[in-house]
Amino acid sequence: MRVARLASLTAGTSADNERKMRLESYVLAARLEQVAAAATARLQLMSSGRYTLVHSDARAGGRGRSGLGLHVVDAWTGIERDTATLSGGETFFASLALALGLADVVTDEAGGVRLDTLFIDEGFGSLDDQTLDEVLDVLDSLRERDRSVGIVSHVADLRRRVTTRLEVVKDRHGSVVRHHTAFDQRLSARRGRGEE
Numbered sequence: 340m341r342v343a344r345l346a347s348l349t350a351g352t353s354a355d356n357e358r359k360m361r362l363e364s365y366v367l368a369a370r371l372e373q374v375a376a377a378a379t380a381r382l383q384l385m386s387s388g389r390y391t392l393v394h395s396d397a398r399a400g401g402r403g404r405s406g407l408g409l410h411v412v413d414a415w416t417g418i419e420r421d422t423a424t425l426s427g428g429e430t431f432f433a434s435l436a437l438a439l440g441l442a443d444v445v446t447d448e449a450g451g452v453r454l455d456t457l458f459i460d461e462g463f464g465s466l467d468d469q470t471l472d473e474v475l476d477v478l479d480s481l482r483e484r485d486r487s488v489g490i491v492s493h494v495a496d497l498r499r500r501v502t503t504r505l506e507v508v509k510d511r512h513g514s515v516v517r518h519h520t521a522f523d524q525r526l527s528a529r530r531g532r533g534e535e
Contacts, residue, residue: 364407368396370444371407378433378440385432385473389414392422392433392440409437431462432474439481457481458489463497475500 347353351361375392382390395408411433412419425433438457446453459478466474471494478488490501498504498519506517 367407368394371409373444374437374440375409376440377443378436381439381477382433382436384477385436385470386429387469387473390429390433392436393419395419426465428465428467428470431465432470435459435462435474435477439477453486455485456487456489458491460491463490463492463494468496471496472500 344353344355349361351359351364372394375394379391382392391412391414393410393412395410409422410419411422411425422430422433442457463471463474475497478490481488490497502520504519506519508515508517
């Protein structure tokens with residue numbers, strides 16, 4: 340009897356388990372709280388202090404189980420809401436903040452083993468100029484701590500901020516890869532001013 344009761348509690352099927360949360364979900368929810376806290380530090384920078392991520396163990400609609408939800412708290416309204424209500428740009432930087440938060444938690448859990456390289460593929464086109472600058476400031480801070488950050492993007496405005504880059508140029512004979520550095524940009528600017 341005791342074993343059956345314990346089994347139904349851990350499976351989330353017992354009437355005594357109000358949230359209908361499985362034991363695995365409970366453990367993952369504790370980890371998700373850590374990731375959300377680490378992500379919030381970055382998300383607040385990217386959103387000018389507007390957003391905070393919080394774990395939600397609210398039950399999913401109907402007879403669904405609970406435990407692994409995320410909500411965003413909007414400092415402008417004071418309202419906690421589902422992350423699905425974020426705009427495209429907001430979703431991008433919330434996802435980026437979560438990835439960075441996860442990397443921080445993994446690094447802490449792995450005894451200081453660092454994740455030194457991060458690649459971000461697209462999403463920058465959905466950001467306004469101010470938000471783009473805030474996101475890039477966060478990525479620059481990672482580079483200052485000896486992490487490598489690779490960005491895959493078609494956004495032309497990134498060229499002024501990303502000084503070392505590879506550019507893929509297509510033509511009818513195939514593609515060519517060009518390497519650009521900060522020195523190339525300074526030389527190009529001097530040529531434009533006729534200082535060469």
